[in-house]
Amino acid sequence: MAAMHRPAPVPLPELLAGARRVAVLEDIVDHTNVGAIFRSAAALDIDAVLVSPRCGDPLYRRSVRVSMGTVFQVPWARLDSWPQDLQVLKDHGFEVAALELTADAQDVDVVAARNPDKLALVLGTEGAGMSAETLAAVDLAVKIPMRNGVDSLNVAAASAVAFWELRARA
Numbered sequence: 604m605a606a607m608h609r610p611a612p613v614p615l616p617e618l619l620a621g622a623r624r625v626a627v628l629e630d631i632v633d634h635t636n637v638g639a640i641f642r643s644a645a646a647l648d649i650d651a652v653l654v655s656p657r658c659g660d661p662l663y664r665r666s667v668r669v670s671m672g673t674v675f676q677v678p679w680a681r682l683d684s685w686p687q688d689l690q691v692l693k694d695h696g697f698e699v700a701a702l703e704l705t706a707d708a709q710d711v712d713v714v715a716a717r718n719p720d721k722l723a724l725v726l727g728t729e730g731a732g733m734s735a736e737t738l739a740a741v742d743l744a745v746k747i748p749m750r751n752g753v754d755s756l757n758v759a760a761a762s763a764v765a766f767w768e769l770r771a772r773a
Contacts, residue, residue, distance in 0.1 A: 609662065615653075615688070618680050619695045622650035623721055623771040627692075627699075629685070629737055630657045630728040631758060637661055638669025639759035640726065645673035647766035652679040653688075653723075686737040689725070693742075697723040701741040702765050703733045704755060708744035711768045718772050724765055726758055745769075 619625070626649050631637055637659045644652050652661070658681070659666060661674040682688040689699050698719045702711075714722075725741060727733035738744070747756065747764050756764065 613678060613680055615680055615682075615691055616695070618651050618653075618678050619692070619697075624649050624766075624769065625651045625653060625692065625697065625721075625723040626762065626766070627653045627655070627682075627689070627723055627725040628658045629655045629725055629733060631726065632657070632659050633729055634659045634663045634665035635669050636729065636757070636759045637663075638666040638674065640762045641666070641670040641674045641677055641679075643759070643763040643766050644677050645670075647763065648770055649677065649766055652677055654679065654681050655685045656682060657685075686734070686740045689723075689737070689740045692723045695721070697721040698743070699723045699725065699741045700743050700745045700769075701725045701727070701733050701738055702746070702761060703727060703738065703744045704746050705738065705744040708746035711745050711747050711765055714743070714745050715768045715770075720771075722769060722771075724762075724769060726762055726765075729758055 626644050692699050
């Protein structure tokens with residue numbers, strides 16, 4: 604058992620200073636998925652995680668446990684204005700990509716080959732995926748090519764694949 608005080612939120616501009624790779628979670632409500640995404644973020648060099656207003660709490664006990672405590676390691680912030688806050692990322696030089704199956708989505712390895720200097724990857728909620736408003740606000744859509752009639756991966760598994768493939772290279 605533990606009792607803790609929540610840390611004071613880090614201002615978004617401070618969180619983005621020096622970051623090259625950022626994950627953005629839109630309305631992911633399953634705390635297991637939130638925790639697993641944080642664990643992948645920590646392992647695969649994601650500099651910060653941003654969560655939308657309706658996203659599950661990274662400090663919820665299930666998220667903390669599944670993340671193996673990495674929710675305390677990876678800097679994160681809850682956004683106030685969604686999806687308008689994506690503009691803040693753009694203002695800080697980030698290319699904003701949605702991991703989403705759209706007709707114009709680029710294969711993840713094509714985007715990885717470009718090695719954008721700053722990339723924010725938006726991951727959508729379980730089931731419904733990304734909202735139309737968010738898709739309209741991003742710069743591009745990215746997909747993980749699937750085989751054998753499988754259309755997609757669980758959001759936590761997809762995050763790990765995408766984080767690895769889109770990692771910043773020197």
